[in-house]
């Protein structure tokens with residue numbers, strides 16, 4: 001079994017102490033040893049040693065959301081999600097994969113997005129130019145939607161915002177464009193769903209294509225509004241000399257310019273007297289330590305007193321259950337994790353804010369009473385028309 005991407009000593013560094021059991025969101029729902037970090041590592045060792053390579057390992061290895069909480073909790077310095085991804089990859093290279101892995105592989109190969117959508121990836125922008133639907137509102141507010149010629153930064157929209165949340169894509173671009181941000185000519189899926197599922201060969205063409213697009217743009221910064229895209233662009237791409245940022249980071253690093261633009265175009269940012277909370281996405285939070293900027297941006301909008309932390313937050317944030325292919329492959333389990341996450345919401349808040357469309361989708365589908373919205377939607381509510 002090929003385990004090229006990890007130091008194999010990591011596989012044997014695990015001392016089976018079980019610290020990770022108490023934090024694994026999958027174990028919290030299933031109570032099964034094979035579905036917690038420690039059990040997974042024992043199974044992955046069996047895969048590596050060639051003892052286990054049949055379909056019986058799938059449910060253990062493929063129910064990990066790659067949330068990374070176990071990495072935080074491990075006293076031995078093991079990085080279990082990396083081992084999980086490597087095991088998935090080793091099995092996939094032997095032609096052993098779940099129907100979900102095969103479906104996502106085939107969908108992305110055919111459509112260059114994870115959703116199987118054959119529409120134009122920049123459809124949301126074209127609608128805006130035509131003044132239709134949501135974009136009419138944008139048109140009424142004096143949007144100039146031609147692309148900046150030499151952008152200093154480019155906005156990587158991602159599959160979900162492009163095809164499922166076009167209004168959020170438009171609002172994000174509307175704000176970023178006025179800070180000199182452009183778009184890629186031909187963005188495709190960043191490859192995150194494939195990489196997290198161990199399908200790195202299948203992701204390689206997308207990574208190469210997007211890397212060329214980013215370099216061709218001449219921008220020195222790429223901004224992602226999806227935590228999965230952000231993590232992948234930052235850690236799986238070779239973008240030497242180019243900074244990868246979340247939308248919150250970019251806005252907070254340009255807050256003066258942003259406020260000046262808002263004041264000039266509109267009458268400013270109206271403080272919203274709305275109590276809200278924030279869900280840290282695992283792939284921007286725990287994996288990349290983007291904790292402060294989204295909170296600072298939310299406080300700019302609603303004031304410090306209206307911002308309430310969730311019961312588990314920052315490094316200890318509970319996973320929404322959507323990542324690592326679990327939403328697609330084990331939807332019931334994914335929804336159980338999302339429902340559990342909603343129990344962490346503090347009383348009295350009117351919105352749950354996220355900075356990741358996958359978290360937004362999973363938490364929304366869990367059916368709570370409190371709307372889950374993107375951070376840019378909150379910001380748009382505060383910009384006076």
Ligand code: SF4
Pocket residue numbers: 013014015016017018019020021037038041070073074075076077078080
């Ligand atoms: S916390 Fe680390 S060492 Fe302990 S069982 Fe989990 S992975 Fe192994």
Ligand code: SF4
Pocket residue numbers: 023024025026027036037040063064065066067068069070071080081
């Ligand atoms: S990454 Fe998350 S879901 Fe996967 S084993 Fe670790 S704690 Fe469990």
